[in-house]
Amino acid sequence: MMLYDHISSNKRKSILLIVLFFVIIGILGYALGAYIGNVFIGLSFAIILSVIMTLVSFYSGDKMILSMSHAIIADKKKYPHLVNSVEGLAIAAGIPTPKIYVIDDSAINAFATGRDPEHAAVTVTTGAIQRLKRDELEAVIAHEMAHIRNYDIRMMMLVVVLVGVVALLSDLFLRSFIYGKRKDDIKGGTIVIVVVLIGIVLAILTPLIAQLIKLSISRKREFLADADGALLYRNPKSLANALKAIRDDKEPLVEAANKATAHLFIENPLRNFKGKVNGLFSTHPDINERIRILEKM
Amino acid sequence: MILALWIIIGIAVVIVLYIVFTFNRLISLRNRVDNAWSQIDVQLKRRYELIPNLIATVKGYMKHEKGVLTEVTKMRANLVSGSMSEKAKASDAISNAFKTIFAVAEDYPKLQASENFKMLQEELSGTESKIAYARQFYNDNVMALNNGIQQFPSSVIAGILNFKEREFFKTEESEKKSVKVEF
Numbered sequence: 001m002m003l004y005d006h007i008s009s010n011k012r013k014s015i016l017l018i019v020l021f022f023v024i025i026g027i028l029g030y031a032l033g034a035y036i037g038n039v040f041i042g043l044s045f046a047i048i049l050s051v052i053m054t055l056v057s058f059y060s061g062d063k064m065i066l067s068m069s070h071a072i073i074a075d076k077k078k079y080p081h082l083v084n085s086v087e088g089l090a091i092a093a094g095i096p097t098p099k100i101y102v103i104d105d106s107a108i109n110a111f112a113t114g115r116d117p118e119h120a121a122v123t124v125t126t127g128a129i130q131r132l133k134r135d136e137l138e139a140v141i142a143h144e145m146a147h148i149r150n151y152d153i154r155m156m157m158l159v160v161v162l163v164g165v166v167a168l169l170s171d172l173f174l175r176s177f178i179y180g181k182r183k184d185d186i187k188g189g190t191i192v193i194v195v196v197l198i199g200i201v202l203a204i205l206t207p208l209i210a211q212l213i214k215l216s217i218s219r220k221r222e223f224l225a226d227a228d229g230a231l232l233y234r235n236p237k238s239l240a241n242a243l244k245a246i247r248d249d250k251e252p253l254v255e256a257a258n259k260a261t262a263h264l265f266i267e268n269p270l271r272n273f274k275g276k277v278n279g280l281f282s283t284h285p286d287i288n289e290r291i292r293i294l295e296k297m
Numbered sequence: 298m299i300l301a302l303w304i305i306i307g308i309a310v311v312i313v314l315y316i317v318f319t320f321n322r323l324i325s326l327r328n329r330v331d332n333a334w335s336q337i338d339v340q341l342k343r344r345y346e347l348i349p350n351l352i353a354t355v356k357g358y359m360k361h362e363k364g365v366l367t368e369v370t371k372m373r374a375n376l377v378s379g380s381m382s383e384k385a386k387a388s389d390a391i392s393n394a395f396k397t398i399f400a401v402a403e404d405y406p407k408l409q410a411s412e413n414f415k416m417l418q419e420e421l422s423g424t425e426s427k428i429a430y431a432r433q434f435y436n437d438n439v440m441a442l443n444n445g446i447q448q449f450p451s452s453v454i455a456g457i458l459n460f461k462e463r464e465f466f467k468t469e470e471s472e473k474k475s476v477k478v479e480f
Contacts (some may be wrong), residue, residue, distance in 0.1 A: 080416070081423070083423075084419070084420075084422075084423030084424075085423075087427060088423065088426045088427040088429075089430045091427055091430045091434060092430035092431075094332075094333070094434050094438075133425060160409070234418075234433070
């Protein structure tokens with residue numbers, strides 16, 4: 001089954017990505033250590049920092065994201081169709097029913113988070129519940145369910161944290177270099193100097209590279225979740241129509257969204273109406289492109 | 298001579314490993330099918346429980362459509378007892394009957410406005426789509442299992458270990474259209 005293959009490829013990629021990030025973080029820590037004169041301290045600081053941050057986000061990242069987004073548990077009496085749709089699509093996806101949350105916001109949007117299908121949450125805005133047709137809402141939930149089943153939620157959470165660690169370390173390194181006193185007497189031979197120089201280059205470039213990696217993964221995941229969501233719901237037109245409604249939303253800004261959570265949503269919640277910043281730095285692929293692909297299915 | 302022996306041992310190990318791997322894969326495919334089937338059963342049972350409630354609510358309004366209600370009552374028992382194909386048939390017949398009932402209900406604003414009816418309608422349509430989803434999941438898993446049993450070389454092992462193909466939960470019209478995904 002190609003779907004199960006896809007999931008294991010995603011798990012493999014997660015591991016590869018984490019290794020890549022740990023190598024970057026290791027080099028940064030080494031350079032920081034070489035600069036302050038003790039490689040061991042620098043390296044262990046970097047590793048401990050990233051391990052702690054990864055563990056914290058792994059086990060409580062979803063709760064932080066949900067509370068940051070002002071999401072509240074959806075009441076079945078109040079939103080019967082939402083709850084029924086999530087329960088139904090969980091059956092179709094073969095995963096346990098995720099927790100269901102609602103954000104009180106008139107913009108149409110939705111996201112999924114968690115560390116695995118057993119610890120996952122689906123969140124939709126009240127705008128989506130009120131303004132999307134029933135089949136469109138269900139298609140949006142199918143898209144989110146695909147994110148959960150494919151372990152995209154875990155992948156994105158880890159990527160975000162590791163991007164954060166890289167940014168933090170780079171910043172620390174550059175600051176201590178710029179404001180530090182020991183510019184002239186770095187102990188050790190040419191190797192240490194070379195490492196420190198590499199560290200400087202890395203410190204300047206890696207936050208940018210890490211960010212680009214994150215964004216490119218995020219965009220790719222959206223296309224995949226569209227396709228898998230369409231497979232689950234067996235009706236790509238409904239998702240295309242939902243995306244059109246989202247595209248034509250006059251007030252797309254989700255008040256409680258921010259830069260740290262924007263990539264989670266089905267479409268960028270921070271965009272301005274008509275304002276287009278697609279390309280290398282966008283969290284989401286061009287929505288018209290997504291609609292076009294869905295309509296061709 | 299020694300080399301030939303090692304080669305034979307090597308091949309034997311690979312074959313044994315392959316058999317173990319295939320056996321485990323078939324077992325997990327079969328468990329998935331069983332699990333998927335129980336999901337359908339849960340939803341059919343839920344629907345079975347909701348039907349008396351619906352009939353009690355709409356009976357007063359359906360003077361001219363008594364036949365539909367009798368049909369639903371008759372088919373209801375088959376949802377929880379009976380063979381898979383009987384269940385599938387009963388489920389589809391009831392889905393069709395519901396369409397009629399809800400269409401007729403639109404002529405009665407008082408019924409439409411009743412909270413109880415609204416809740417029932419939401420609950421029944423939710424159950425209906427869950428049955429469809431469970432069926433979809435079940436049939437996908439049956440296909441994966443049947444492929445494993447039919448395709449060579451796992452078919453040989455399935456044959457020796459007596460794995461049986463499963464039946465699709467199928468009916469004529471109500472299958473949802475399948476979707477072609479391509480990039």
